[in-house]
Amino acid sequence: MNFTDEDMSQENSRRLRALFEMATDGIITMSSDGFIENVNQAACDLFGYAAGEMQGQKVNMLMAQYDRTHHDGYLKRYHETGDPHIIGIGRDVIGRRKDGHEFPLRLAVSEVKLDDRTIYTGILHDVSAFRKAKEEVEKLNADLENKVKERTAALRQREVELKLALGKERELNELKSRFLSMASHEFKTPLSTVLSSAELIELYVEPEQQPKRERHINRIKDAVNQLTEVLDDFLSLSQLEQGRVICKPKLIDVRALISTSVESSEGQFKEGQEVILELADEPRTLMTDPKLLRHVLINLISNAAKYSSPGMPVTIRSAGTKDYCSITILDQGIGIPEEDQPHLFDRFFRARNVENVKGTGLGLNIVNHYVSLMGGRIEFTSKLGEGSSFTVHLPQDNSVL
Ligand code: ADP
Numbered sequence: 001m002n003f004t005d006e007d008m009s010q011e012n013s014r015r016l017r018a019l020f021e022m023a024t025d026g027i028i029t030m031s032s033d034g035f036i037e038n039v040n041q042a043a044c045d046l047f048g049y050a051a052g053e054m055q056g057q058k059v060n061m062l063m064a065q066y067d068r069t070h071h072d073g074y075l076k077r078y079h080e081t082g083d084p085h086i087i088g089i090g091r092d093v094i095g096r097r098k099d100g101h102e103f104p105l106r107l108a109v110s111e112v113k114l115d116d117r118t119i120y121t122g123i124l125h126d127v128s129a130f131r132k133a134k135e136e137v138e139k140l141n142a143d144l145e146n147k148v149k150e151r152t153a154a155l156r157q158r159e160v161e162l163k164l165a166l167g168k169e170r171e172l173n174e175l176k177s178r179f180l181s182m183a184s185h186e187f188k189t190p191l192s193t194v195l196s197s198a199e200l201i202e203l204y205v206e207p208e209q210q211p212k213r214e215r216h217i218n219r220i221k222d223a224v225n226q227l228t229e230v231l232d233d234f235l236s237l238s239q240l241e242q243g244r245v246i247c248k249p250k251l252i253d254v255r256a257l258i259s260t261s262v263e264s265s266e267g268q269f270k271e272g273q274e275v276i277l278e279l280a281d282e283p284r285t286l287m288t289d290p291k292l293l294r295h296v297l298i299n300l301i302s303n304a305a306k307y308s309s310p311g312m313p314v315t316i317r318s319a320g321t322k323d324y325c326s327i328t329i330l331d332q333g334i335g336i337p338e339e340d341q342p343h344l345f346d347r348f349f350r351a352r353n354v355e356n357v358k359g360t361g362l363g364l365n366i367v368n369h370y371v372s373l374m375g376g377r378i379e380f381t382s383k384l385g386e387g388s389s390f391t392v393h394l395p396q397d398n399s400v401l
Pocket of ligand 1: 303307333352353360361362363365388
């Protein structure tokens with residue numbers, strides 16, 4: 001069978017028509033002034049119009065509000081300047097269905113020059129599903145990032161907690177070893193005194209050896225007192241740790257409390273050591289816990305005497321206003337090495353220059369806690385070889401704290 005040119009051209013146009021109709025993307029042709037000429041089935045499905053409802057209408061009927069009002073302007077500008085914003089470029093736009101629903105479209109427009117006029121062909125691809133998937137992926141990514149951030153923060157927090165726990169564990173171990181070395185030293189000396197004195201007493205059997213027996217009995221008593229002091233410190237510390245020490249304020253006479261504290265510290269005084277009192281007239285009374293304050297003063301006065309040579313005085317000063325009271329205990333003793341000063345209130349801490357003096361390194365730690373419980377603060381200054389001065393500042397009435 002032979003095909004004429006006309007047959008061929010009809011065949012071509014049928015094929016093109018079929019291609020146009022069967023395309024999965026919407027295809028719309030429009031005139032240069034923006035009127036729809038042809039639409040395929042996919043375009044009808046996309047916008048929910050029948051072909052007849054679109055043909056002859058302005059193409060901006062298919063656009064969302066903004067483009068709909070500006071479309072004529074776009075065409076005009078293109079005709080005037082020849083500067084394309086969409087033609088031959090392709091763009092993501094928002095389409096509008098007959099029912100008003102708006103949806104994202106990828107639009108590719110090309111200009112087709114026919115013999116007598118120019119038309120535009122638009123190929124429209126619905127990207128709703130793609131957009132939705134993209135949004136979901138973005139959301140998943142954001143969720144994932146948030147989860148990673150949360151996990152990282154949790155890990156960091158855990159790391160900080162572990163470091164703290166490790167630090168506490170180390171501190172505890174260090175405390176334990178400091179305690180053991182202090183306890184073995186502080187127990188061993190008085191215990192060996194007790195043992196040697198007891199052995200000697202055993203040998204002094206003659207009646208005229210009574211003075212010797214008495215001397216050793218006194219040594220035993222001193223050693224036992226020394227052990228009791230150490231155990232008292234342990235007890236105070238454990239009561240503090242359990243939160244069992246509470247401040248019970250009473251109106252006290254400052255001078256009277258200072259002098260009873262001096263009397264109770266007398267056991268620590270060396271030969272020729274005297275106490276110089278420089279007490280101000282005010283404040284005469286103070287609202288604070290007398291037990292805690294007495295413990296603090298005895299400790300500071302004992303230290304001042306303990307860490308000074310025989311004959312060196314200990315000065316106690318008081319000062320204050322109606323709002324607070326300061327009590328200073330000053331000595332001219334061995335002083336505290338500068339490098340050791342920052343650790344003075346640490347538990348079991350003893351400065352390097354006190355090896356030959358007995359002590360637990362607990363006193364100042366307890367003093368510091370007691371002063372805080374009374375709502376006050378303690379400070380000190382010291383110079384190696386010249387002496388030290390400890391001052392306790394207390395509020396006049398801590399019952400309001
Ligand atoms: P202890 O006297 O039982 O060792 P403290 O806690 O009372 O324990 O004192 C801690 C350390 O502070 C002492 O070991 C000593 O090194 C130093 N220290 C305290 N008071 C004085 C002082 N008045 N002069 C010199 N050093 C002092």
